[in-house]
Every structure is written in C-alpha cells, then in structure tokens.
Amino acid sequence: MEHLLAVARNNELKLKRFGELERLLMTTRVFSQLVMIMLVDFRRYFDLDEVNLVLLDASGDWLNALGVVQAADLAALGLTLVDGEHTWYQRYAEDFRPYLGKYDADIHADCFTKTSLASIALIPLARQGNLYGGLHLASRDPDRFQAGDGTYFLERLASFLLMCLENSQYFDKLERFGLTDALTQVNNRRYFDARLKEAVSHALRHQQPLAAMMFDLDHFKQVNDQHGHQGGDSVLQQAAKLIQDCLRASDSFARYGGEEFVALLPATDTAASVEIAERIRSRIAEHDFILSSTVTLKLTVSIGVAETELDGIDELAAEQNLVHEADAALYRAKQQGRNCVVAA
Ligand SMILES: Nc1nc2c(ncn2[C@@H]2O[C@H](COP(=O)(O)OP(=O)(O)OP(=O)(O)O)[C@@H](O)[C@H]2O)c(=O)[nH]1
Numbered sequence: 001m002e003h004l005l006a007v008a009r010n011n012e013l014k015l016k017r018f019g020e021l022e023r024l025l026m027t028t029r030v031f032s033q034l035v036m037i038m039l040v041d042f043r044r045y046f047d048l049d050e051v052n053l054v055l056l057d058a059s060g061d062w063l064n065a066l067g068v069v070q071a072a073d074l075a076a077l078g079l080t081l082v083d084g085e086h087t088w089y090q091r092y093a094e095d096f097r098p099y100l101g102k103y104d105a106d107i108h109a110d111c112f113t114k115t116s117l118a119s120i121a122l123i124p125l126a127r128q129g130n131l132y133g134g135l136h137l138a139s140r141d142p143d144r145f146q147a148g149d150g151t152y153f154l155e156r157l158a159s160f161l162l163m164c165l166e167n168s169q170y171f172d173k174l175e176r177f178g179l180t181d182a183l184t185q186v187n188n189r190r191y192f193d194a195r196l197k198e199a200v201s202h203a204l205r206h207q208q209p210l211a212a213m214m215f216d217l218d219h220f221k222q223v224n225d226q227h228g229h230q231g232g233d234s235v236l237q238q239a240a241k242l243i244q245d246c247l248r249a250s251d252s253f254a255r256y257g258g259e260e261f262v263a264l265l266p267a268t269d270t271a272a273s274v275e276i277a278e279r280i281r282s283r284i285a286e287h288d289f290i291l292s293s294t295v296t297l298k299l300t301v302s303i304g305v306a307e308t309e310l311d312g313i314d315e316l317a318a319e320q321n322l323v324h325e326a327d328a329a330l331y332r333a334k335q336q337g338r339n340c341v342v343a344a
Helices: 002-027 031-045 061-066 068-077 087-093 105-111 152-177 189-206 220-246 270-286 315-335
Strands: 050-056 079-082 099-102 119-127 130-139 210-217 252-257 260-266 301-307 341-343
Touching: 002 031, 002 152, 031 050, 031 061, 031 068, 031 152, 061 068, 061 152, 068 079, 068 189, 105 119, 119 152, 130 152, 189 210, 189 252, 189 260, 189 315, 210 220, 210 270, 210 315, 220 252, 220 260, 220 270, 260 270, 270 301, 270 341, 301 315, 315 341
Parallel strands: 050 079, 301 341
Antiparallel strands: 050 130, 099 119, 119 130, 210 260, 210 301, 252 260
C-alpha cells in the first residue's frame, strides 16, 4: 500500500513537471530557445545521457532563422540541420514510428556522439506521411527504452514538438519581414545591428577574427539626377545582389541606409577581406547596370574594411569600433579618389 502510494505521488509529480515543460514549450516563440529547451532541459527533465535533434532543412528556413553563428553553437549542443536525405531519414522512412531499444553502435552511431549508451529512443517528427526531423534520446541504462514499450507518450510529444517548432518558424518569418529592406530585399539596418552583437560576442569568445566592410556607391546622386529615382532604385537593387553574390552564406550583409551597404565576415582577417572587397569592387566596376532595354550604365563602389580587436576590449566597444573604423576607412577610400578598397 505504502509502495503504491509512493508510485502514485511520484507519477503525479512527473505529470506536474511535464505540464510545466509543455507550458514552457508552448510559450516559447523563438526557434533557438525552443531548441535549447529540447536539447538541454529535456536531458535534465527526462534524466537522459544524450539528446539530439535532427531537422530536415531542404529550404534553409531553419538555418535562416538561426543564422550560421547560432546554428554552429546549437550544433555543439546536439542540433543537426540536414539539407538532403540522410541515413537517419531512411531509418524512419518505412512507417515513421519511434524506435525504442538497444543502442547498436554499428547502426546508430550517426544519431549520437557518445558511445557508452545502452538504450535509445529515435522519435520521428512526422505528420501526414511527411517527415520533418527526429528527436533522439539515449540512456546508459539498458532498461530505459525497450522494444515493446508503449510509444503513445513519445508520439504525442513528437507531434507537440513539431507544432511548437513550426509555430516558431511562423513567428520568425513575421519578424523577418521587419528585418528586410523593402527595396533591395536584403537585410536592413536593424538586422545588421542584431547580427553585429552576436558576431562580435562570438569573435571575442572564440578569439576569431571578424571583419566588417562598408560599401558606398560612387557619385550615386548623379544616377538619380540623370536617370530618375526609379533608375537609382534599380541600380541599388542590382548592386545589392552583386555584392551579396560575392559573399558567403555565413557572412551577414545588409543595406545600411541610402546607397550604403555593410557586411560582416566571421572568421576572416583584414588580408582576406581586402581580397574579397577587391573582388567585389572590380565586379561592380565591370558590371553593366541595366536600366531599360536601351539604357545601361557603369558605376563604381568605394569600400572600407576593418577587423575587430580581440584583446582587452569589451563587446560594446568592439562593436562600435568595428563599424566606426570600417566607416573611417570608407571615408578615406572616397578621399583617395573612389573606386578603391581601403583597410583601417
Ligand atoms: N534612388 C534612390 N536614391 C537614394 C536612395 N537612398 C538614398 N538615395 C540617394 O543617394 C544619393 C547619395 O548621394 P551623396 O551622399 O551625396 O553621395 P554620392 O552622390 O553617392 O557621392 P559619393 O558618395 O561622394 O561618391 C542621394 O542623392 C540620395 O537621394 C534610394 O532608396 N533610392
């Protein structure tokens, strides 16, 4: 009797705590925070030895929601974004039912990083015959997950998680509309300011270089004067695309205002960024900007490059200095006659 009472109390406590976790998941709208709850809190809550999350990301939406820097941080905690088919995908492809049972390194090594695991649960995140990812739970206790255990709770958890993840993506998209420049469709200043904070903090933490580039189209006023504001708008759109195409996916690029653009290049020092800036400068100079079927024009760009200090500096000062120095270098490029790259 005593024992039954203890079990009942224990179950009640578990349900109450799970209710709290569910509420937390439901009210968390930011994708990265949701992932943190799934990777860190789940581990603690379910007393597991490893938790990993795989998300199918063929469209790149999840990666976009995180940004490359944050995606790398979460990857270290157990998030894998998969842009195509993967061995684990075939694992679920048959019926999208959870697998509970023994951990076999020959079969399951790609789902976990630890090797001393005894039992696992591989839970597909699926709905209506579509697979979106998988949650992988592992324990050193061989009895923790056993073939034949009921999977109702895990399947219910998986569909709940999928709903929360999708919701966070809707919120991210809504937010993103406020972070995109309407004319050029590249990121706007607000986006850049947020990314600058993250990128500087990451650079200081990992003692990795971080470069900034400021771009300003030369004599842009004349474009407006000669071809009208619409002509100027079209040039801005083409220039934004040209510059963005020269940058990596891990770089952050934004319209800073007017005819000024800015880029952040993680893990890139001054020498490498000057090379990249030089490539962009000559690409713009060579480009025929098309204004109509009969009118094209040539244009140049001036570029200022700077690299963040890594030693003895706080984050806020590093952010301000980086932008200020790139801007000062750009000013010098203008003074030196335009159509050139100047490093701080
Ligand atoms: N068409 C268009 N023009 C813009 C936009 N934003 C800013 N401008 C124009 O960009 C021009 C910037 O001119 P200035 O700052 O004088 O510089 P500039 O003519 O580019 O000369 P330098 O920068 O010194 O080489 C101004 O005429 C602004 O009106 C925009 O969204 N569309």
